[in-house]
Amino acid sequence: MDPVILSEVQEALDRFKDKEVYVHLETTNGAYASHNNESFFSSGAYIRNAKVTYERAKITGEGPYRTGLKIPFGWVYAEGITHFEIDDKGRLLLAGHDFNGKLAVALEISETPFE
């Protein structure tokens, strides 16, 4: 993955506009967060292969970045995005890595289901 280049990510987001796409969205502190630090409240959320069609999408911020997808009856968004990749299957992979390089958030968009 490479550090976010806004124009490239925006272009990729626009390519999926008005198409039926599969979305992977996750946030995580890691399963060991509360074990390593008892005062830490561990939380996370995960959805894989949610099928959506979005009418607009935007990546914004000063970095780490925020990304939002506007879907017919609501929104999908992620914050803390630092890296991106358009993989060999043409999927847009966005990820946020924390100060230690650990994945903290991921938002991925694909025209075919993720395995």
Next chain:
Amino acid sequence: MEKERHVLVVFPHPDDEAFGVSGTIASHVNLGTPVTYACLTLGQMGRNMGNPPFANRETLPAIRKKELKDAARAMGINDLRMLGFRDKTVEFEDENMLTNLMSSLITELNPSLVITFYPGYSVHPDHEATGAAVVRAVEKIPAADRPKLHCVAFSRNCVEEIGEPDIVYDISAVADIKLDAIRAHRSQTELMLEEMADKLKEKDPKTLAWLNNERFWTYKFS
């Protein structure tokens, strides 16, 4: 260490075996004992991607699968079973299905020793669910016929609640193999090994004790 007929190791994540058990596994292999490692998931939800990242959420499973095979080779395991579950979802699976899966492994392999996580004291939900499934499967066997069940525990309250481990192996004779097994899980261990390198070189007593002692609790059936 007793010579076993067959050792069955059951953990949910590639690398679960590396830190606490790989020396024990290598020692059994050196005694000529067949070892089967059943690993439930590919650690798809791992958070270490390298810094700068060389992996991403979608490439991680294949990378960790290869790392797992490399680690198995380093330890001399020639029966590695990847059970095809998804990281962080084991606790949501049907408990009877998991129990039956463990029972079928035990029936097939007839191990004299089973190694897994101590349910209730192993922190990660996948560890807990895996250990619990193994315990349920072993519990179904009449007490006289059960394999030994050695469990790994590391929650903060484990010593307080289940006492000190009743088995501590000094694996220093195979420490190099253990380090190779840890190293094989490069995506997850590289950073940690970098931090540890100096301490290992200086032969820091705490680090060496951590590396060379593998601790198990014999499961207490109620």
